[in-house]
Amino acid sequence: MNKVITIPKNSRKTLVWKKLQSQDLILEENSRLLLVLILTKGDKLSHNIKIDLKGDKSSIDVIGFIKGKRGDQFNFTTETLYNGKSSHGHIIIKGIQYDHSSTNYQGLIKVNALSKFADAYMAHHTILLSDDASASTLPSMEILNDEVKAGHAASVGQVDDESMYYLQSRGLNQEEAKELLVKGFFGEVLDKISDKPIQKEVREELNI
Amino acid sequence: MPTRNKVKNIAHYQLGFKVPEKYVYKAKRGLNESIVEQISRQKNEPAWMREFRLKAFEIYKNKPLPTWGGDLSRINFDDIYYYIKPSQKKERTWKDVPDEIKETFDRIGVPEAEKKYLAGVGAQYESEMIYHNLKESLKKEGVIFLDMDTALKECPEIVRKNFGTIIPPHDNKFAALNSAVWSGGSFIYIPKGVHVELPLQAYFRINAERMGQFERTLIIADEDSSLHYIEGCTAPNYSTDSLHAAVVEIIVKKGARVQYTTVQNWSRNVYNLVTKRAIAEEDASMFWLDCNVGSKLTMKYPAIYLVGPRAKGEILSIALAGNKGQYQDTGGKIIHVAPDTTSTIHSKSISINGGRTSYRGLLKVRPGAKRAKSRVVCDALMLDPKSRSDTYPLTEVDEKDVAISHEATVTKISEEQLLYLKSRGLNEQDASSMIVNGFLAPIVKEFPMEYVVELNRLVELEMEGSIG
Numbered sequence: 001m002n003k004v005i006t007i008p009k010n011s012r013k014t015l016v017w018k019k020l021q022s023q024d025l026i027l028e029e030n031s032r033l034l035l036v037l038i039l040t041k042g043d044k045l046s047h048n049i050k051i052d053l054k055g056d057k058s059s060i061d062v063i064g065f066i067k068g069k070r071g072d073q074f075n076f077t078t079e080t081l082y083n084g085k086s087s088h089g090h091i092i093i094k095g096i097q098y099d100h101s102s103t104n105y106q107g108l109i110k111v112n113a114l115s116k117f118a119d120a121y122m123a124h125h126t127i128l129l130s131d132d133a134s135a136s137t138l139p140s141m142e143i144l145n146d147e148v149k150a151g152h153a154a155s156v157g158q159v160d161d162e163s164m165y166y167l168q169s170r171g172l173n174q175e176e177a178k179e180l181l182v183k184g185f186f187g188e189v190l191d192k193i194s195d196k197p198i199q200k201e202v203r204e205e206l207n208i
Numbered sequence: 209m210p211t212r213n214k215v216k217n218i219a220h221y222q223l224g225f226k227v228p229e230k231y232v233y234k235a236k237r238g239l240n241e242s243i244v245e246q247i248s249r250q251k252n253e254p255a256w257m258r259e260f261r262l263k264a265f266e267i268y269k270n271k272p273l274p275t276w277g278g279d280l281s282r283i284n285f286d287d288i289y290y291y292i293k294p295s296q297k298k299e300r301t302w303k304d305v306p307d308e309i310k311e312t313f314d315r316i317g318v319p320e321a322e323k324k325y326l327a328g329v330g331a332q333y334e335s336e337m338i339y340h341n342l343k344e345s346l347k348k349e350g351v352i353f354l355d356m357d358t359a360l361k362e363c364p365e366i367v368r369k370n371f372g373t374i375i376p377p378h379d380n381k382f383a384a385l386n387s388a389v390w391s392g393g394s395f396i397y398i399p400k401g402v403h404v405e406l407p408l409q410a411y412f413r414i415n416a417e418r419m420g421q422f423e424r425t426l427i428i429a430d431e432d433s434s435l436h437y438i439e440g441c442t443a444p445n446y447s448t449d450s451l452h453a454a455v456v457e458i459i460v461k462k463g464a465r466v467q468y469t470t471v472q473n474w475s476r477n478v479y480n481l482v483t484k485r486a487i488a489e490e491d492a493s494m495f496w497l498d499c500n501v502g503s504k505l506t507m508k509y510p511a512i513y514l515v516g517p518r519a520k521g522e523i524l525s526i527a528l529a530g531n532k533g534q535y536q537d538t539g540g541k542i543i544h545v546a547p548d549t550t551s552t553i554h555s556k557s558i559s560i561n562g563g564r565t566s567y568r569g570l571l572k573v574r575p576g577a578k579r580a581k582s583r584v585v586c587d588a589l590m591l592d593p594k595s596r597s598d599t600y601p602l603t604e605v606d607e608k609d610v611a612i613s614h615e616a617t618v619t620k621i622s623e624e625q626l627l628y629l630k631s632r633g634l635n636e637q638d639a640s641s642m643i644v645n646g647f648l649a650p651i652v653k654e655f656p657m658e659y660v661v662e663l664n665r666l667v668e669l670e671m672e673g674s675i676g
Contacts (some may be wrong), residue, residue, distance in 0.1 A: 128608035146590035146620040155613040156605040
């Protein structure tokens with residue numbers, strides 16, 4: 001049984017997790033939750049995060065940063081259930097896999113037949129920095145209502161060749177260029193967190 | 209502009225007629241070892257094929273039904289006819305085909321199509337190909353286009369070498385079933401360097417009630433050849449269920465190109481459970497163009513294994529679930545094995561009137577598949593609150609030197625676009641049809657002309673009576 005956290009009606013809350021955990025999050029009417037995941041240590045267990053957008057106009061933003069080293073494994077699923085009306089749920093996970101680390105992520109967005117005006121989005125973008133790193137992603141959607149805005153995206157690749165070349169032509173060595181691009185990869189999403197102390201915390205944990 | 213009939217449940221399926229059954233041989237209902245043997249004996253097959261069937265039947269009995277996808281629990285496997293032989297032999301001219309069978313294909317338009325724009329045609333009725341013909345000029349070039357039963361006898365070596373190598377019987381329960389009771393289907397061999405300019409077509413028709421059709425197709429395109437194969441299928445409307453479990457294996461050799469187009473328009477009582485897989489060797493390219501508008505439940509995921517450097521795979525898929533209880537569970541699978549391979553999957557689905565569409569796909573990159581590039585795009589349109597759309601795209605990447613991306617959207621018809629068209633004088637229904645046809649256009653334009661017209665019309669009919 002997962003632990004349950006309820007975000008009460010009309011309230012605002014921010015959670016920062018430095019480790020994956022299985023948790024049920026219930027959002028009541030007009031509540032807002034920002035969940036920041038800073039994952040630098042993986043375990044071999046599976047974790048499930050269940051998000052119940054129970055109340056009308058509830059909103060959740062999940063911003064996840066994964067930096068996997070050595071044999072880190074990040075195995076987790078998120079389930080976002082749209083039960084209320086006019087709810088908002090955006091999940092963005094960005095991961096960099098070094099060494100033989102891996103991420104296995106499955107994200108389900110489920111909009112039931114009565115949940116009108118749902119705004120759902122999920123993205124998982126991964127950069128693989130070694131031959132033994134791997135990623136598997138399954139962003140899935142089950143939509144039972146047509147008044148919806150739903151989308152998802154996923155990508156897996158390396159640091160962009162052209163950018164690497166450009167930075168090296170400006171005098172950085174390969175390692176430095178790579179680290180700069182990693183910083184930019186995370187930076188894109190980091191800017192979405194307006195809370196300065198949390199931004200600082202993310203930068204420190206990720207060393208960027 | 210289409211007529212203004214307010215047809216709620218689409219009873220317009222114009223291919224739902226049936227003709228009286230006049231069969232040469234009809235196996236008893238249900239399936240057991242003795243029926244599998246009878247099928248093999250009726251066809252006068254070599255011993256190796258009989259053993260292949262019996263082994264596959266054992267595998268079928270022991271495999272469980274899949275626990276995902278559509279509801280297969282209501283299929284009564286004992287209530288199905290696994291083999292019906294409609295006539296004594298295969299004909300090469302339409303006038304020799306038995307009357308009621310010919311009448312069926314006339315109504316569908318197959319003989320006319322052959323005259324006008326095809327290089328060869330196979331027509332399958334129940335379990336057998338009753339008509340098969342190939343242009344003389346192609347025969348002279350060494351092109352082989354036969355029904356599978358004849359190919360087994362006339363090209364034993366090449367068939368035996370390749371049959372079941374891409375989809376072995378233990379692949380899944382329905383591949384095992386097909387391997388045990390397969391009948392009909394096409395065998396195509398295109399020799400090196402030969403380009404078949406006009407399409408080869410096969411048409412599959414079920415007529416009897418409670419029929420199971422299990423065609424088996426094997427296509428081998430030798431180096432630097434090219435082929436376009438089109439397959440169409442329809443059946444009469446019955447209140448009992450029918451089963452269609454086909455297996456299609458395709459080998460695209462170095463530098464060759466194969467396009468396989470399917471227009472699936474089974475009636476609403478057919479369970480359509482198909483396994484289709486191709487392998488593309490060095491510099492080869494494989495293109496699945498898949499359109500699913502009929503059937504009660506379709507589970508079909510055409511697959512391409514890119515096993516040679518620079519191989520290319522493309523899957524374009526349209527799914528339309530226009531009726532309550534109809535479920536199109538379709539998608540595509542692409543596996544990058546060799547380096548420098550590229551792939552695209554573009555899927556468009558529409559659900560309306562309580563129908564359900566799911567995109568189920570796999571994009572896998574094996575270690576060593578360096579510089580693999582892939583793009584998967586799935587767009588779904590939901591046209592009313594009663595319908596359902598799902599997306600389950602799995603991406604597994606075990607190679608770092610790649611560029612893989614996926615995106616999907618689910619929406620309804622844009623209010624802005626509707627408003628614009630209405631302000632130009634169209635009523636809501638016509639505006640919606642136009643937008644939906646526009647949504648499908650990028651994929652529909654890849655189909656041969658006749659199908660494009662048919663598809664557009666189908667979409668318009670599905671939309672009648674369901675807006676507002």
